Amino acid sequence: MNPTESRQHDSMPNQRGYFGSFGGRYVAETLMPAILELEAAYEKARKDASFQEELSHLLKNYAGRPTPLYFAKNLTEQAGGARIYLKREDLAHTGAHKINNTLGQALLARHMGKKKVIAETGAGQHGVATATAAALLGMECTVFMGVEDVARQEPNVKRMELLGAKVVPVPSGTGTLKDAMNEAMRYWVGAVQDTYYVIGSVAGPHPYPMMVRDFQQIIGIEAREQVLKAEGRLADMLVACVGGGSNAMGLFYPFRDDPVEMVGVEAGGTGVPDGKHAATLCAGSVGVLHGSKSYLLQTPDGQIQEAHSISAGLDYPGVGPEHSYFKELNRARYVWVLDDAVLKAFHLLARTEGILPALESSHALAWAVEQAGRMDRDKILIVNLSGRGDKDLGIVLSQKGRQQ
Amino acid sequence: MSLIAETFKNLEKKGQRALVGFVTAGDPDYEKSLAVMEAMLEGGCDILEVGIPFSDPTADGPVIQASSQRALAAGMNLTKALGMVKSLKEHYSAPIVLFSYYNPILAYGGRQLYEDALAVGADGLLVVDLPFEEAGELTGKWPGKDLDLILLVAPTTPKERMEQIALNASGFIYLVSMTGVTGSAGLDLEQVTQTANTLKSVTDIPIAVGFGISTPEHVAAVSKVAQGIVVGSAFERIIEENQNAPDLPGIIRQYAKTLKAAALKP
Numbered sequence: 105m106n107p108t109e110s111r112q113h114d115s116m117p118n119q120r121g122y123f124g125s126f127g128g129r130y131v132a133e134t135l136m137p138a139i140l141e142l143e144a145a146y147e148k149a150r151k152d153a154s155f156q157e158e159l160s161h162l163l164k165n166y167a168g169r170p171t172p173l174y175f176a177k178n179l180t181e182q183a184g185g186a187r188i189y190l191k192r193e194d195l196a197h198t199g200a201h202k203i204n205n206t207l208g209q210a211l212l213a214r215h216m217g218k219k220k221v222i223a224e225t226g227a228g229q230h231g232v233a234t235a236t237a238a239a240l241l242g243m244e245c246t247v248f249m250g251v252e253d254v255a256r257q258e259p260n261v262k263r264m265e266l267l268g269a270k271v272v273p274v275p276s277g278t279g280t281l282k283d284a285m286n287e288a289m290r291y292w293v294g295a296v297q298d299t300y301y302v303i304g305s306v307a308g309p310h311p312y313p314m315m316v317r318d319f320q321q322i323i324g325i326e327a328r329e330q331v332l333k334a335e336g337r338l339a340d341m342l343v344a345c346v347g348g349g350s351n352a353m354g355l356f357y358p359f360r361d362d363p364v365e366m367v368g369v370e371a372g373g374t375g376v377p378d379g380k381h382a383a384t385l386c387a388g389s390v391g392v393l394h395g396s397k398s399y400l401l402q403t404p405d406g407q408i409q410e411a412h413s414i415s416a417g418l419d420y421p422g423v424g425p426e427h428s429y430f431k432e433l434n435r436a437r438y439v440w441v442l443d444d445a446v447l448k449a450f451h452l453l454a455r456t457e458g459i460l461p462a463l464e465s466s467h468a469l470a471w472a473v474e475q476a477g478r479m480d481r482d483k484i485l486i487v488n489l490s491g492r493g494d495k496d497l498g499i500v501l502s503q504k505g506r507q508q
Numbered sequence: 509m510s511l512i513a514e515t516f517k518n519l520e521k522k523g524q525r526a527l528v529g530f531v532t533a534g535d536p537d538y539e540k541s542l543a544v545m546e547a548m549l550e551g552g553c554d555i556l557e558v559g560i561p562f563s564d565p566t567a568d569g570p571v572i573q574a575s576s577q578r579a580l581a582a583g584m585n586l587t588k589a590l591g592m593v594k595s596l597k598e599h600y601s602a603p604i605v606l607f608s609y610y611n612p613i614l615a616y617g618g619r620q621l622y623e624d625a626l627a628v629g630a631d632g633l634l635v636v637d638l639p640f641e642e643a644g645e646l647t648g649k650w651p652g653k654d655l656d657l658i659l660l661v662a663p664t665t666p667k668e669r670m671e672q673i674a675l676n677a678s679g680f681i682y683l684v685s686m687t688g689v690t691g692s693a694g695l696d697l698e699q700v701t702q703t704a705n706t707l708k709s710v711t712d713i714p715i716a717v718g719f720g721i722s723t724p725e726h727v728a729a730v731s732k733v734a735q736g737i738v739v740g741s742a743f744e745r746i747i748e749e750n751q752n753a754p755d756l757p758g759i760i761r762q763y764a765k766t767l768k769a770a771a772l773k774p
Contacts, residue, residue, distance in 0.1 A: 120641065130610055130637045132567040134662035134687055137669065276573060282564065289566040294688035296664060391611045392637065393564065405585040406615025407563040 116429065121310020121396075124432055126425035129309040130392045135289075138296045143311040145216045150318070155215065162207050163322065166240070167197040169204075171323075173330035173486070178456040179473065186340070186479035188472060190459075190489040191327045191355065200462065200491030201323060201351045202233035206302055208319035210237035213300035220244045220299040224288040226253055226281030226347070227417035227464060228260025229491055230304030235269035237302075245269040248288040252279035253416045260495050278410045281347070281420045285394050305348025306424030309395030313424050320354025327486055328358050335484055341365040343475070344488035345467040346438065347382065347418035349427045351490035356436060365437075368427060369471045371413030372440035380412030384423040385431050385438040398425040414443040414499065415463035417491075445470040447503055450493060462491035463499065511631045512603045512656050512679035515554055516714040516735055525731040525771040526680075528716050529553035529764060530607060530740030532561050532575040533592055534584025536751040541579070542592055544747060547757035549600045551764025552771075555716075557634070557738070558593060560586050560608035567636050569691030571741040574748060586616050590628045597629035605632035605658055605679070610646075618649040625655055632656035632679045640676040653678070663687050663703050667710065674711035680736055683707060685719040691741035695720040697729050704733040724770035732774045739767060 121127045129139060149155040163169040171192045180188045193201035206223075213221055221243050225231030231247040238245035247264055251273045254261055264271050272291075277283035285303075292301045306313045306320070324342075331339050342359060344352035346368035356366045373381035381387065384399045391400040393408055401409040401421035411421040430436040441449075446463055449470035453461050461469060465488065472487045479485065493500070509517070519526050529548040534541050549556060561576035561584050568576070586608070593604050606625060613621055613635060625633065633655055638646060640659055647657060656679030661670055664687060674681065685700045686692060704715055716736025721727060722745075730737045746763060750756045 128642055129639065130642055131639065132636055132662070133639055133660040133673075134567075134664055134684060136639045136641075137662075137664045137666060277564070286564050286566050290569070290689045293567060294692065296687055391614055392609075393611060394566070395637075400611075402611065402615065404615065406612035407580065407585075408611070 116426070117310060117314050121314070123426045123429035126398050126428040127310055127313060127396050129395060130397065131309050131395045132293060134293050135296060139309050146212060146311050146315050149212050149215055155211065159208055159211055163204065167203045167207060168195065169322065170326040171195050173327055173334065175334065176457050179453065180476065182452065182456050183473045183476035185481060186476040186483035186485045187481070188476050189331065189339070189484065189486045191323060191486055193323060193351065193488060193490045194459070194461065194465070194492035198229070198233045198236050199494065200229040200233065201320060201354060202230045202304060203236065204322055204354070205304065205316050205319040205350065206230070206233040206237040209302045210241050210243065213243065214241055216300065218298060218300040220295070221302050222246045222248065222288055222291055222299055223302045223304060224248050224281065224284040225304065226284065226419060227415065227462070228253065228257040228264065228495060229417060231269070231271070232260050232263045232267070234302045235264045235267035238269065239267045246272060248272050248274050248284040248291065250279035250281060250283045251275045253281065253284070256499055257416050257495050258498065280411070280416065282408065282411065282422070289394065305350045306353045306426055307348040307394055307396065307422060313396060313426055316350050317353045317357055317426060320350050321357045323351065323354035323488065324356060324358035327355060331484065331486060338362055338364055339484040339486045341367060341485045343367045343369060343468045343472040343485060345369050345418060345464050345490065346385065346423060346427060347371070347420045347464065348422070349424040351488050353424060353426055355486070355488045356430070360435065366430070366435065367471065368436055368438045369467045370438055370440040371415060371418035371467060372442045373412040374443060376440050381440065382411035382413045382418050382420055383440040384421060385427060386440050390428070393422045396425045398428045399423050414446055415467065417462070417464040418467065439471055441467050441470045447500065449473060450500060459489070460493035461489055462493045463496045465490045510656050510679055512555065515603050516680065519554060520735065520773070523773045525773060526554040526716060526736035527552055527764070527768045527771045528555040528557060528736050528738040529743060530557040530559055530738060531743050532559040532572065532579050533589035534561060534579035534582050535575040535744070535747055536578045537582040538584070538588065540751070540756060542595060543757045544760050545592065545596055547761040548743065548764050549596070549602050551761040552768025553602065553764055555603045555605060557605045557607045557740070558589055560589050560606065560612050562609040562612060565609060567689055569689040569741065571691040571744045571748065575744040586612050590624055593630050594628035603631040604629070605634055606630050607634045608636070610635050610638045613646070618646045619651070622650045622655055630655065632658050634658035634682060640673050643676060658682055660684055661703070661707055663699060667706055670707050671710045674713060677713055680714040680716045681707065681711065682738065683715050683717045683734065685717050685721070688719065690719060692720055695726055700730065701733045724766050727767050727770040728772070731771055737771055
């Protein structure tokens with residue numbers, strides 16, 4: 105199967121990169137020619153059978169796809185309602201869904217003749233996945249990571265270094281994902297002629313939100329086939345965490361024309377709206393950051409607000425423009441859960457199913473378990489288990505100590 | 509003819525180039541910043557670019573990032589920056605360009621900004637992250653064309669794209685001298701000359717070259733190829749180093765004077 109082939113029509117985004125009123129290309133002139141070049145190269149690759157074959161081959165034989173759709177029997181019993189399936193992206197190579205996108209973009213970079221790649225990373229999963237693809241394809245890789253995230257996701261820093269990537273700690277702002285992306289964009293402005301920027305989420309200027317969605321929709325394409333095979337029908341509800349939103353869009357997109365409810369779970373941090381959080385779609389307003397128009401956490405003056413989440417991957421004050429569009433259309437709904445509930449969900453999955461989920465994915469789990477309990481037993485719910493939690497042991501153990 | 513266009517024309521007649529000074533509004537605070545702007549104009553800046561600080565300036569290097577942080581910490585915003593423009597325009601006739609990232613403008617309102625900018629006497633607007641493809645959503649809200657929209661051209665901009673930019677620009681075109689963020693070192697005169705010549709072949713709008721210019725020697729060299737020279741990070745560096753010096757305006761005025769002396773048509 106063609107991994108970026110859409111099941112139905114592709115009307116969004118439009119030619120200027122808009123999903124309704126969201127998206128676009130809000131970047132400095134220095135980057136515009138590179139973005140236009142990228143768009144042309146991607147359109148070509150999208151239709152290029154040999155590119156798609158090479159990507160399919162890597163996804164299957166290197167990344168380990170398809171990932172299982174696992175019926176979580178124990179968790180279902182614990183929740184006491186809808187049947188909970190887990191889309192096991194944590195079992196993909198490097199331990200998260202991020203590899204789907206980085207293999208696609210790194211191949212595209214090679215097709216474009218670029219030998220250097222850069223990336224931003226929050227939790228480090230996208231950084232590791234980019235470093236992995238770069239090692240595989242023999243490219244030089246530099247990853248920008250906020251100093252706060254370097255400290256709280258240290259295992260991933262070491263992994264990137266072992267894979268041959270250079271990790272650049274970013275001290276500005278809050279030293280988190282937003283600041284890493286700022287610095288990656290600054291670096292790219294200076295190196296744009298020979299460097300490809302691998303953006304890790306469905307964010308950034310057009311064509312990134314579309315391209316990353318296309319590379320990630322393999323999650324939903326597989327899940328759709330798998331649930332049909334296992335249950336003889338589609339799921340009633342899809343649940344995924346949303347920071348920038350790539351794992352959620354990857355799961356949702358192939359179901360967009362189906363009668364399936366979609367729920368994106370944002371990081372409620374210590375409280376919404378009064379606490380510190382990263383619930384951009386739930387509590388933000390429309391603005392422009394990192395190249396596209398979408399919901400943002402911002403002050404009335406249009407300054408970007410600091411986000412907060414216990415999970416570095418969701419600690420971001422923006423969100424991909426297609427999610428803003430889905431929100432506006434009411435095609436998906438967006439909710440939030442607090443840090444405390446996230447930790448409980450982490451422990452629950454560990455004890456009931458023997459799986460350590462990433463703290464990002466634990467947001468989706470926390471909300472889904474609550475929700476499943478309120479649904480009938482014949483209903484089906486798919487949770488995107490977007491990544492594994494090994495990287496989060498430090499945070500989880502220190503929080504456990506604090507709670508005791 | 510707009511005041512900006514007129515300024516370039518008059519300087520041309522006098523055999524001079526336009527010294528365009530950029531400064532972040534409100535750095536290190538409102539009062540000191542206003543004094544710095546006055547000193548820049550008195551020292552010889554022909555056009556003043558008033559930077560609206562933004563929390564996430566992705567096209568700026570460390571110097572302007574730090575200046576933006578100082579200004580925001582001191583409470584600067586677009587409304588207050590417009591107040592500064594108003595104060596300046598009471599005493600100085602030089603054109604003033606508002607220089608901003610797009611998000612503060614979106615939050616303020618595109619049409620509201622047009623009206624308020626003209627009301628305080630601003631002459632132009634430059635939005636760093638608004639390429640001409642997206643600029644229509646802003647200028648489409650404007651009831652007139654009394655505010656010049658300054659667009660940028662970069663070394664990466666192909667000739668056909670320069671033509672489209674020129675069609676949408678007015679006042680002057682800001683030619684970015686290098687692929688990099690503001691405050692980068694390494695001005696490459698050969699490359700600037702080449703890009704400037706390509707740009708000149710597609711438009712008569714005056715060109716001002718910025719990025720990496722900090723010395724009278726740079727100014728003299730760029731004066732050979734463009735009608736204007738933009739200096740920004742260098743002013744900000746002086747502010748950073750002398751923010752508590754009692755004679756900060758004097759230092760700024762003297763620096764502007766030495767730059768202006770080199771801004772001569774060859």
